[in-house]
Amino acid sequence: MKRFTKLIQQLETSNKTNDKIAALMAYFSTADDRDKPYVIAMFTGKRIKRPVNTNLLKQWAIERSGVPEWLFAESYHSVGDLSETIALILPPPEKTTDKKLHEWIQALQELTGAPDDVKKAFILDSWNSLDIEQRFIFNKLIAGNFRIGVSNKMLVNALAKQSGTESNSIMHSIMGKWKPDEITYEALIEGLHVNTDSSWPYPFCLAYALDGEPENLGAPAEWQAEWKWDGIRGQIVKRNGELFIWSRGEELVTEQFPELHFLNEVLPDGTVLDGEILSVKDGRVQAFSILQQRLNRKTINKKQLQDAPIGFYTYDLLEYQGQDLRGETLYTRRKQLEEVLFPLPESIVTASPIVTFDSWDELAEIRPNARENNSEGLMLKKLDSPYHAGRKRGDWWKWKINPYTVDTVMIYAQKGNGRRANFFTDYTFAVRDGENLITVAKAYSGLTDKEIKEVDSFVKKNAIEKFGPVRTVKPELVFEIAFEGIAESKRHKAGLALRFPRIARWRKDKVAAEINTLDDLRQLLNATLEIK
CATH class of the missing domain: 3.30.470.30 (DNA ligase/mRNA capping enzyme)
Structure with a gap:
């Protein structure tokens, strides 16, 4: 667990591909062979079954730390990640453990179907033996969602360099159906199981x-x-x-x-x-x-x-x-x-x-x-x-082809996750419908770091209402939203949905009175339907 925690820290703190590949190579050169298939599984999106409901984790963490629920909620909104919030609020551990990664995962899997009191005893004892960084990884193992900046190609390149095996062969081997508790690292790298599975696809x-x-x-x-x-x-x-x-x-x-x-x-x-x-x-x-x-x-x-x-x-x-x-x-x-x-x-x-x-x-x-x-x-x-x-x-x-675009005004903002947890980076945009504003899209990509800080400052100074982590802001900032398509939708109040919306640019040259209307989008929808 300590070695895996170090790997995650190295991957999270670097934006350089070569540094990440070096960290992965170092890990796979030194880690326990029984841990390696689990790491490959997690990094390629094979989710480990969640043994404990996250609401229970939150409840037990509040109880163990003595932190009021309102303060936990505020901390969560500030940190932006439940696993990290729990790791931070718990008291220091009273003991240590050398349990390996595969042993932790297997112990968690054995909790499936167990009574809540058994799960609680195990979780509390585990938290009491792990430092903050290890607790964060442990909580992520329970949640089953590792979002690390490691693509399949990067992982394969690291495995190929570490093992001396041809990268295409490794890419072929790690795709498809295999279970980390049923295959050895050597067998996975060498692809010994490939020909036994009729369903095996090729890397795209x-x-x-x-x-x-x-x-x-x-x-x-x-x-x-x-x-x-x-x-x-x-x-x-x-x-x-x-x-x-x-x-x-x-x-x-x-x-x-x-x-x-x-x-x-x-x-x-x-x-x-x-x-x-x-x-x-x-x-x-x-x-x-x-x-x-x-x-x-x-x-x-x-x-x-x-x-x-x-x-x-x-x-x-x-x-x-x-x-x-x-x-x-x-x-x-x-x-x-x-x-x-x-x-x-x-x-x-x-x-x-x-x-x-x-x-x-x-x-x-x-x-x-x-x-x-x-x-x-x-x-x-x-x-x-x-x-x-x-x-x-x-x-x-x-x-x-060039995307469709529409000028909108930002009306809601929410803090992001991970490195963006301290900034408002998740935005909701609206167009005009008569005298009202009606939401048409959410987006969180397309701005520079400098622009993110500017928008974050605006949100903090111009928030009107607060609904949990969401802030209603003065409708003043105009953004051009790009999208790939438009379709009717009964699930959205506007009656339509935009496909792949993202921020094309911040229109500092426009005011909210100049944004597009819902009728503009409906005309675009009708035009696309006529084409089809």
């Missing part, structure tokens, strides 16, 4: 945002253009007579999309398709808001099947007849993909259409039409590129 190949003009990429004939679809990236895996559907978030979502189950009967064994799960009706891709009706549901009813039918637009062929094709060129993989998909019903599963063009100027004229088919822009892929694991600059680019 990702693209960088195009940061210049496409003319800088070279000859147009060397590139393939496709629409950038706005759905759920997924892989369809058919092996040993079984079909599996994986999302890019490494979730097995097979049961959510029964329309695709027929592929188990028509795809040859040893086939892996990479593509986009979309709502497709009458041959047209529907808005993402339609697809949302089908996501994260344990059961799918008849109405949902009718209102949001599913299709799969296929980008790539990663495996065919058991052969890994990722090292072949995109040109070769695409030709093979079209042969595989040819006998399938095109209305459900199809190759993502290629956008033909002879010059970059011609493609630039085509690009603004993306919204007509509910796509976000274009993908540019080099025809001689292999299928990389993760991102590799130079081969795949996403060339998105």
Whole structure:
């Protein structure tokens, strides 16, 4: 636990990739081998089952510390993190422990189903043997949510350097289904379990945002253009007579999309398709808001099947007849993909259409039409590129269309989490509806550190009301909000929802009387519906 606590501190206090990789390498070189699979699991988003309700933790911490509940609430609002707040208010420990990380996790898992008095005794005794930093990590283990600035790629690079194993092999190995209490570190790194799991997906190949003009990429004939679809990236895996559907978030979502189950009967064994799960009706891709009706549901009813039918637009062929094709060129993989998909019903599963063009100027004229088919822009892929694991600059680019924008006024603010816990960084924005203001979006990204401090100072000086951690502020600060789409929504008071809202800029040149109106957004919504 002490070694893991030190690792978290090092990762939290550095913004440099090389420093984080060095810290990870040092940890995996010295930690107990039984701890390492748990750390990899946590850093790759595999949540450990929560054994104790966080409300009970709060109740026990208040009782143990003797802090009044109102003071605990104020402390929580100031700190911004429940696990850290509990760690800070508890009295100093009266003893120490050398229990290892895997022993702590296993002990917590054994609490599942235990009476509350047993859980309480264990938690209080644990708090009494850990210092503040270790208590914070212990509380995070209970909550099951480690939000550390470590990407899968960074973790894999550290593991590859530490172990001497090829990074693509490690990336492949740590994806999919495995349990940290059932696999050794060596077996996980060496991928000894990969071939025993028919469902195993490949690491996704990702693209960088195009940061210049496409003319800088070279000859147009060397590139393939496709629409950038706005759905759920997924892989369809058919092996040993079984079909599996994986999302890019490494979730097995097979049961959510029964329309695709027929592929188990028509795809040859040893086939892996990479593509986009979309709502497709009458041959047209529907808005993402339609697809949302089908996501994260344990059961799918008849109405949902009718209102949001599913299709799969296929980008790539990663495996065919058991052969890994990722090292072949995109040109070769695409030709093979079209042969595989040819006998399938095109209305459900199809190759993502290629956008033909002879010059970059011609493609630039085509690009603004993306919204007509509910796509976000274009993908540019080099025809001689292999299928990389993760991102590799130079081969795949996403060339998105410019977002929609709306001028709004900030009316609510709330403190952030982690490093931003002392600043108001979570904002709610409104437009005008007659003489009233009506909220349309929340956003917390897009400002510089200097601007955050300015807004924080404004909130503290101009707060009108307080509702728990939320402050109502004078409606004076105008911000331009960028968003990718707009849709009707019964869940929002405004009757619409903005997709991926973020702060484009602080409009210091405007006053609140000049912001957009709800009618402006409704007109935009109607215009997008007419296009579709």
